[in-house]
Amino acid sequence: MAHIRDKLTDPRIKGAKPKERPYKLSDGAGMYLYVTPTGGRYWRLKYRFGGKEKTLALGVYPDVTLARARKKRHAARELLDEGKDPGLAKKEAKRQEIMRANNTFEGVAREWHEQQSHRWTERHANKVMSSLERNIFPSLGSRPIADIEAPELLDVLRVIERRGALATAHDVLQRCGAVFRYAIASCKASYNPMADLKDALKPVKTTHYASLSEQDLPEFLEKLDAYDGHKITQLAMRLLMLTFVRTVELRGARWEEFELEKQLWRIPAERMKQGVEHLVPLSDQAIDVLEELKPLTAHYDFVFPNRINIRKPMSENTVLYALYRMGYHGKATGHGFRSTASTTLNEMQFPSDAIERQLAHGERDKVRASYNKAQYLDKRTEMMQAWADFLDSKKDVANKVVPIKKAAKAIP
Numbered sequence: 001m002a003h004i005r006d007k008l009t010d011p012r013i014k015g016a017k018p019k020e021r022p023y024k025l026s027d028g029a030g031m032y033l034y035v036t037p038t039g040g041r042y043w044r045l046k047y048r049f050g051g052k053e054k055t056l057a058l059g060v061y062p063d064v065t066l067a068r069a070r071k072k073r074h075a076a077r078e079l080l081d082e083g084k085d086p087g088l089a090k091k092e093a094k095r096q097e098i099m100r101a102n103n104t105f106e107g108v109a110r111e112w113h114e115q116q117s118h119r120w121t122e123r124h125a126n127k128v129m130s131s132l133e134r135n136i137f138p139s140l141g142s143r144p145i146a147d148i149e150a151p152e153l154l155d156v157l158r159v160i161e162r163r164g165a166l167a168t169a170h171d172v173l174q175r176c177g178a179v180f181r182y183a184i185a186s187c188k189a190s191y192n193p194m195a196d197l198k199d200a201l202k203p204v205k206t207t208h209y210a211s212l213s214e215q216d217l218p219e220f221l222e223k224l225d226a227y228d229g230h231k232i233t234q235l236a237m238r239l240l241m242l243t244f245v246r247t248v249e250l251r252g253a254r255w256e257e258f259e260l261e262k263q264l265w266r267i268p269a270e271r272m273k274q275g276v277e278h279l280v281p282l283s284d285q286a287i288d289v290l291e292e293l294k295p296l297t298a299h300y301d302f303v304f305p306n307r308i309n310i311r312k313p314m315s316e317n318t319v320l321y322a323l324y325r326m327g328y329h330g331k332a333t334g335h336g337f338r339s340t341a342s343t344t345l346n347e348m349q350f351p352s353d354a355i356e357r358q359l360a361h362g363e364r365d366k367v368r369a370s371y372n373k374a375q376y377l378d379k380r381t382e383m384m385q386a387w388a389d390f391l392d393s394k395k396d397v398a399n400k401v402v403p404i405k406k407a408a409k410a411i412p
Contacts (some may be wrong), residue, residue, distance in 0.1 A: 007031065010066055016041065030072045045076055049085045056087050065115045088318060094105040103188040105148060106132075106141035112182040119275050123248065128175060135160055135172050136380070145183050150193035154200055166204045173201060210328075211336030214344060217394040223326045225395070233322050235293050236304050236314065240334055242286040242388050244341040244359070246273070247334040254304040263287060263381075278360045281381035283388035341387060348386065354379045 008027040016025060018039045025033040043058035058072045060066060076086035109132055117125040139156045140148060154177065160169040177194035184192060212220055227234045240250050243265070252271050259266065265280035272278050274340040282290070290303075295305055305313040319334040338359060345355050354376040 008066060013061060013066060025178040029073060029077065031069065045073055047076065047080060049080065053140055054087055056090065067326060082299055084311060103145055104136050104142050105145045108145045108183045108188055109179045112179050119137065121270060121273060121408035124273065131168065132175060136176065146189040146290065148193065153193050154197055157201060161202060169201050170204055175198060206217065210331055210333050211339040212332050221391065221395040227326065229325060230323055232296055232304060233318055235289050237319060237322060239289045240319065241288060241337050241391060242283055243280050245280060245336045247319055252306055254301050255298060258290060260287060260290060272360060274360065278282045279377060282387045285392065344390065345387060350383045351376065351379060354383055358383065362396055
C-alpha cells in the first residue's frame with residue numbers, strides 16, 4: 001500500500017466551524033471530515049470497488065479521534081488491497097456482533113432443550129433444564145455462546161464441585177457439551193470447550209443402590225407380610241418386587257395401563273426413561289396383588305394414589321420410608337429390587353438379553369427400541385412367572401415348620 005500524506009491536524013479539526021452548507025476537510029487517500037451546518041463532524045472514506053464509487057462511515061468526531069480514524073482508513077485500504085469490499089466487511093462484522101449478542105448461552109441452551117425434549121420423559125426434561133437454570137444460567141446465561149471459553153466454564157463447574165455435588169457437576173458438564181455441539185451444528189459457535197475440560201473435574205465414585213441378597217429374602221418377605229403400615233404401601237412393595245420396574249414407573253402406574261386378562265402391563269413411552277413403551281408380563285402373583293388393590297384404588301386414576309391428594313401419584317419416598325420402618329435403612333431400596341432380580345435371574349440362566357429387555361435398560365435407538373419392545377416376550381413371560389415362584393419359595397423357607405424329630409430333642 002502506497003504511503004499516505006496526511007493533511008489534517010487536531011487544531012484544524014477543532015477550528016472547523018459550521019457553515020450554511022455542508023463541507024469536507026480532506027485528510028488524503030479518500031478520507032475526509034464531513035462538517036454539517038448543525039456542527040456535526042463525521043469521518044468518511046471514499047473508495048472504488050467493482051468499478052463503483054462507494055463511501056464508508058468511519059465514525060463521529062470527537063468520539064473517533066483523528067488518529068483512530070486514520071487506523072480505520074488503513075484497515076479499509078488493506079482490505080481493498082486483498083480484493084475485499086470494506087463496506088461489506090463492516091456489515092458482516094455488524095451482523096456477526098448482533099448474532100453473537102442474540103445467541104447467548106441461555107438462548108441456545110433453551111433452543112437445544114426444545115429440540116431434544118421430545119426424546120425424553122417430562123420428568124427428565126424438567127431435570128435437565130432445572131440443572132442449567134440453577135447452575136449455569138446465573139453466571140454464563142447472558143454471555144454470547146461463541147465467546148465462552150473453557151476456563152470460565154470450569155470456574156462455574158468448580159462452584160458445583162465445592163458444594164460436594166460431584167455427580168451434578170459431571171451431569172452439567174455433559175449437558176453443556178451437548179449445547180455447544182448444537183451451537184456448532186447450527187452455526188452459532190465454532191468451538192466446544194468440553195474437549196479442553198476432559199478429566200478436569202474430580203471423578204465420581206460409583207455407588208450402587210442397596211439391595212437384598214438371596215439369603216436376605218426369606219426374612220425380608222416375612223417382614224413384608226407382617227408390615228403394619230398402610231396396606232397400599234405394602235402392596236406397592238410386593239408389586240415392585242414382582243415386576244422390578246423403576247420406582248417412578250410403579251408410582252405413576254394408572255389402571256388403564258393394565259390388561260389383566262392378558263396378564264400384561266403396558267407402560268407408555270412418556271413415562272419411560274428411554275421414551276419407548278415398555279411391556280411387563282404379569283405373573284399370577286402380580287395379578288393377585290392387583291386384584292387385592294382393586295377395591296382400594298380402582299376408583300382412582302392412579303393404582304397407587306397419593307394419600308393427601310388422590311389426583312397425584314404416591315410420594316417418591318413412600319417405599320423408601322416403608323423399608324426404613326421395616327429395619328432396612330441402608331440395606332435395601334426400591335431400586336435395589338432390580339439388582340436382586342437381575343442377579344437371581346442370571347443365576348437361573350435366563351438369557352441376558354431377555355433380562356436386560358425386562359429391565360428396560362438403555363436402548364438409545366428409538367426405532368430399534370420400538371421394534372424390540374416385544375422381543376423375547378414369551379421368554380420374559382416365562383421368566384417373570386419363574387421369578388414370582390422363586391420369591392414364593394423363599395417365603396416358604398421363612399415360614400417352614402421345624403421338623404418333629406429336631407423339636408423332640410429340645411424337650412427335656
